[in-house]
Amino acid sequence: MAKPKVIFVLGAPGAGKGTQCQKIVDNFGYVHLSAGDLLREERAKPDSKYGELIETYIREGKIVPVEITCSLLENAMKKSGKEKFLIDGFPRNQNNLDGWNKTLADNVKLLFVLFFDCPKEVCVDRCLGRGAAGSGRSDDNMQSLEKRFNTFTQETQPIVKYYEERGLVRNIDATKAPEDVFGRVKEVFTEVEAGGDF
Ligand SMILES: Nc1ncnc2c1ncn2[C@@H]1O[C@H](COP(=O)(O)OP(=O)(O)O)[C@@H](O)[C@H]1O
Numbered sequence: 001m002a003k004p005k006v007i008f009v010l011g012a013p014g015a016g017k018g019t020q021c022q023k024i025v026d027n028f029g030y031v032h033l034s035a036g037d038l039l040r041e042e043r044a045k046p047d048s049k050y051g052e053l054i055e056t057y058i059r060e061g062k063i064v065p066v067e068i069t070c071s072l073l074e075n076a077m078k079k080s081g082k083e084k085f086l087i088d089g090f091p092r093n094q095n096n097l098d099g100w101n102k103t104l105a106d107n108v109k110l111l112f113v114l115f116f117d118c119p120k121e122v123c124v125d126r127c128l129g130r131g132a133a134g135s136g137r138s139d140d141n142m143q144s145l146e147k148r149f150n151t152f153t154q155e156t157q158p159i160v161k162y163y164e165e166r167g168l169v170r171n172i173d174a175t176k177a178p179e180d181v182f183g184r185v186k187e188v189f190t191e192v193e194a195g196g197d198f
């Protein structure tokens with residue numbers, strides 16, 4: 001059987017990853033797996049042994065140890081029974097990348113990395129807007145956001161560079177309105193599909 005296909009979706013906090021993933025699901029039939037959502041679901045389980053750890057890491061804008069995230073991703077992929085996945089918000093640091101390469105990378109085909117490019121000020125406004133609109137997230141506040149952006153700059157950008165050096169990154173200007181951003185996303189998907197790897 002063919003290996004499941006994976007696209008990593010990366011970008012700063014609030015760049016619009018989740019918003020665009022939903023549109024990709026609607027138009028291109030992928031399963032959307034947000035690493036952050038999976039961690040928040042795990043945190044919410046009363047019997048989870050990782051609940052407190054996850055809450056602390058998320059509030060502090062730190063990246064949860066990869067064993068936890070990879071096992072959540074693997075379970076979600078298996079449970080879906082599907083073969084095309086958008087993995088949103090992962091891998092975010094070297095520990096994530098090493099854990100992925102050691103455990104899951106050989107079992108899937110990584111098609112490319114979709115990177116949403118958006119300056120910090122725009123992203124901060126979006127996250128604060130999301131918080132004000134009732135996201136209920138303990139990290140959509142200025143104190144956590146500073147930490148999340150430090151983590152993004154220091155830990156996630158080097159991972160994007162790692163994939164850039166391998167020619168795998170498709171860059172999208174994420175500053176425009178959601179429909180305009182998606183117009184560009186559609187072009188990328190159409191282009192890659194024409195390459196025959198879908
Ligand atoms: N292109 C856009 N323009 C303006 N606001 C956006 C855009 N994309 C997303 N948003 C809003 O910004 C916030 C963060 O978007 P989201 O998709 O959750 O980002 P991420 O998953 O990257 O954190 C949400 O409130 C969302 O509605």
Ligand SMILES: O=c1ccn([C@@H]2O[C@H](COP(=O)(O)OP(=O)(O)O)[C@@H](O)[C@H]2O)c(=O)[nH]1
Nearest residue numbers: 013014035036057058061062063064089090
């Ligand atoms: O692979 C992941 C993905 C997310 N997170 C944590 O979850 C938070 C929120 O991530 P999400 O992708 O949901 O939102 P974003 O910060 O991109 O808006 C991050 O700051 C991290 O603390 C993590 O530890 N590992």
